[in-house]
Amino acid sequence: MIRITDRTMSCLDGLPPDKPALSRFLALLVETDPGAIELSERVYGLLSPLPEYPSYILRVERADDVVNYPHIAEFVCPSAPAGVDERIRPELRLDYIGDIDNVAGYAGCAKARVSGMDGALCGDYPRAFARLKEYFRGDIEFCPTDRFHCATALAAEWVTGGAGNRIVTAFGGAGGFAPTEEVMMIMRMNGLRGGDKNYGFFPEMASLFSKITGKDARPNKPVTGRRIFHVESGVHVDGILKQPKCYEPYPPEAVGQERKIILGKQSGAASIRAKLSELNMEYAEGDVPRILEAVRAKGAENGGAVTDREFAAIAKFVTMGLST
Numbered sequence: 001m002i003r004i005t006d007r008t009m010s011c012l013d014g015l016p017p018d019k020p021a022l023s024r025f026l027a028l029l030v031e032t033d034p035g036a037i038e039l040s041e042r043v044y045g046l047l048s049p050l051p052e053y054p055s056y057i058l059r060v061e062r063a064d065d066v067v068n069y070p071h072i073a074e075f076v077c078p079s080a081p082a083g084v085d086e087r088i089r090p091e092l093r094l095d096y097i098g099d100i101d102n103v104a105g106y107a108g109c110a111k112a113r114v115s116g117m118d119g120a121l122c123g124d125y126p127r128a129f130a131r132l133k134e135y136f137r138g139d140i141e142f143c144p145t146d147r148f149h150c151a152t153a154l155a156a157e158w159v160t161g162g163a164g165n166r167i168v169t170a171f172g173g174a175g176g177f178a179p180t181e182e183v184m185m186i187m188r189m190n191g192l193r194g195g196d197k198n199y200g201f202f203p204e205m206a207s208l209f210s211k212i213t214g215k216d217a218r219p220n221k222p223v224t225g226r227r228i229f230h231v232e233s234g235v236h237v238d239g240i241l242k243q244p245k246c247y248e249p250y251p252p253e254a255v256g257q258e259r260k261i262i263l264g265k266q267s268g269a270a271s272i273r274a275k276l277s278e279l280n281m282e283y284a285e286g287d288v289p290r291i292l293e294a295v296r297a298k299g300a301e302n303g304g305a306v307t308d309r310e311f312a313a314i315a316k317f318v319t320m321g322l323s324t
Contacts, residue, residue, distance in 0.1 A: 011175030
């Protein structure tokens with residue numbers, strides 16, 4: 001079974017400590033059930049006692065610090081010597097696969113975390129993954145970083161290609177890592193994660209994440225972007241209404257979103273019918289071409305989308321036989 005270690009809560013130390021938002025975010029993170037949740041010492045101290053979860057990991061800066069946390073069973077430490085403590089997973093930075101010789105002292109570790117590998121996707125990454133497994137031989141966690149904007153792709157290749165069964169991510173791409181929510185949905189689509197689990201709380205998590213970090217998510221961000229299920233183009237609307245699986249990798253409801261038909265100069269007749277039904281407006285089939293013509297004109301005039309209020313006014317004028 002593939003285990004995701006979500007490290008969001010260890011990437012927030014430089015931000016103002018909003019305890020209510022962090023507590024609620026952690027509760028929802030537990031609900032996602034990634035496999036393991038990593039916290040920094042600061043966040044751990046702020047939020048203790050933690051909500052019940054079987055696998056918490058504490059990030060410490062020095063191996064000696066583990067003595068301060070007798071109730072934690074697993075740690076990750078970027079400076080831990082090889083084999084210093086079976087509870088500690090050393091974290092090794094490899095920006096390029098050629099750097100592997102720089103960490104020769106860790107080759108015999110029973111477990112390690114390898115972070116970085118940004119540029120691996122530009123080369124023979126299956127061979128790079130195989131070399132990592134051969135070199136370390138033990139329990140490897142892979143934590144791809146996102147300097148070249150390919151962390152999600154690297155994480156996906158690691159888990160779907162069978163390279164390893166442990167991946168490290170962070171919600172919303174916190175800290176410059178692969179976004180947990182994206183990797184979870186990739187695993188779901190590939191049958192590596194329960195397909196019946198509903199992540200309807202993702203929008204709340206995204207809202208809390210924005211509040212905590214002070215950064216708003218892009219509207220087209222995969223999984224949590226507020227516009228990812230908005231569609232305008234006529235042929236796309238027609239296709240989605242007939243066979244959504246050809247256009248949407250998962251139902252909008254699975255991630256707490258809903259499909260929205262956007263009207264404008266690219267709309268087609270299927271969009272008009274769908275919007276009329278959505279607004280519970282009665283119409284005759286002969287009205288559709290005239291409504292469509294008026295909607296396209298309004299979209300060109302607006303230089304963007306036609307609002308539902310504008311559409312309703314257009315449809316009302318057309319169906320009543322008036323002029324727009």
